[in-house]
Amino acid sequence: MRQGIHTISFIGLGLIGTSLMQALKHAGEATGRNIEMVGFDPGFNEKDIAAITDNFGLDRFETDPAQLYAADLIVLCAPVLANIALLETVKQHAPADALITDVSSTKAEIATRAEKLELNFIGMHPIAGREQQGYCAASPELLCERMVILCSGDRLPESGHAAELVELLRTASCNVAAMSPADHDRIYANISHLPQLVSTALMQHCRDNVEHSGPGFASATRLAGSPWPVWCDIVRTNRDNIADNLAAFSSLLANLAEEVRNDNIEALDARFREANELYQRLQERGCS
Numbered sequence: 231m232r233q234g235i236h237t238i239s240f241i242g243l244g245l246i247g248t249s250l251m252q253a254l255k256h257a258g259e260a261t262g263r264n265i266e267m268v269g270f271d272p273g274f275n276e277k278d279i280a281a282i283t284d285n286f287g288l289d290r291f292e293t294d295p296a297q298l299y300a301a302d303l304i305v306l307c308a309p310v311l312a313n314i315a316l317l318e319t320v321k322q323h324a325p326a327d328a329l330i331t332d333v334s335s336t337k338a339e340i341a342t343r344a345e346k347l348e349l350n351f352i353g354m355h356p357i358a359g360r361e362q363q364g365y366c367a368a369s370p371e372l373l374c375e376r377m378v379i380l381c382s383g384d385r386l387p388e389s390g391h392a393a394e395l396v397e398l399l400r401t402a403s404c405n406v407a408a409m410s411p412a413d414h415d416r417i418y419a420n421i422s423h424l425p426q427l428v429s430t431a432l433m434q435h436c437r438d439n440v441e442h443s444g445p446g447f448a449s450a451t452r453l454a455g456s457p458w459p460v461w462c463d464i465v466r467t468n469r470d471n472i473a474d475n476l477a478a479f480s481s482l483l484a485n486l487a488e489e490v491r492n493d494n495i496e497a498l499d500a501r502f503r504e505a506n507e508l509y510q511r512l513q514e515r516g517c518s
């Protein structure tokens with residue numbers, strides 16, 4: 231049996247799949263390896279295949295599952311529920327020693343399904359994105375200095391394809407961290423899924439005055455441009471955590487409204503001071 235990652239298959243060649251493919255290709259080259267990048271996307275026509283091969287580093291577009299899944303590492307890059315559905319096909323075709331991962335934004339449901347199917351699976355979540363979709367908006371820079379969560383439990387994997395994946399991600403300048411799927415979904419409901427829904431709701435709430443808006447409103451609502459097909463699956467696979475966060479945030483907003491109405495300057499000053507300090511810390515970490 232040959233050792234190491236020589237071939238990676240990407241199922242779904244959108245923004246994240248293509249950016250990750252390019253980043254791992256470059257990381258392989260930087261460490262003296264030519265990793266073959268194989269991919270499939272059901273929405274692709276001949277023009278897309280030519281463009282992604284010529285400009286984004288895809289080596290082979292494969293429609294035959296036997297060829298597509300014959301890889302050392304398989305990365306599922308479709309929306310979460312589609313990735314979950316794909317696990318059956320992966321089980322059928324993937325070599326026994328292949329590592330299966332995904333780039334979905336929720337991790338518990340897919341991990342449970344993969345465990346039931348006894349797959350060699352570790353979920354992954356690159357904390358990177360933009361409101362544009364599709365491979366045309368992809369770039370390996372998208373992942374540079376960004377966190378990538380591997381749902382391998384308390385510790386990052388130390389052997390096999392999974393350890394090699396960690397090494398490739400680090401070479402691509404990603405900050406790789408480990409956590410459990412349940413912790414992931416709880417944390418990202420708060421720090422990612424809530425901000426998305428708040429941005430969407432803010433855009434709706436201010437609909438009548440959008441034409442009068444300035445740069446402040448534009449930066450507060452950038453995420454309102456995010457694609458629903460992706461977010462539909464995220465919301466559906468992390469419902470309780472997201473609903474809990476929305477409820478807690480609504481009560482914070484209710485308190486804020488009271489403070490404004492009652493001219494509670496002290497409370498408002500404390501809020502601005504805390505938020506300013508947190509913002510400053512984020513800037514210092516280079517997370518803007």
Ligand SMILES: O=C(O)C(=O)C[C@]1(C(=O)O)C=C[C@@H](O)C=C1
Pocket residue numbers: 334335356357358359360361421422423453
């Ligand atoms: O900046 C964006 O447009 C994002 O998509 C960002 C963001 C995030 O919350 O940071 C949103 C969801 C993804 O799972 C990862 C990244």
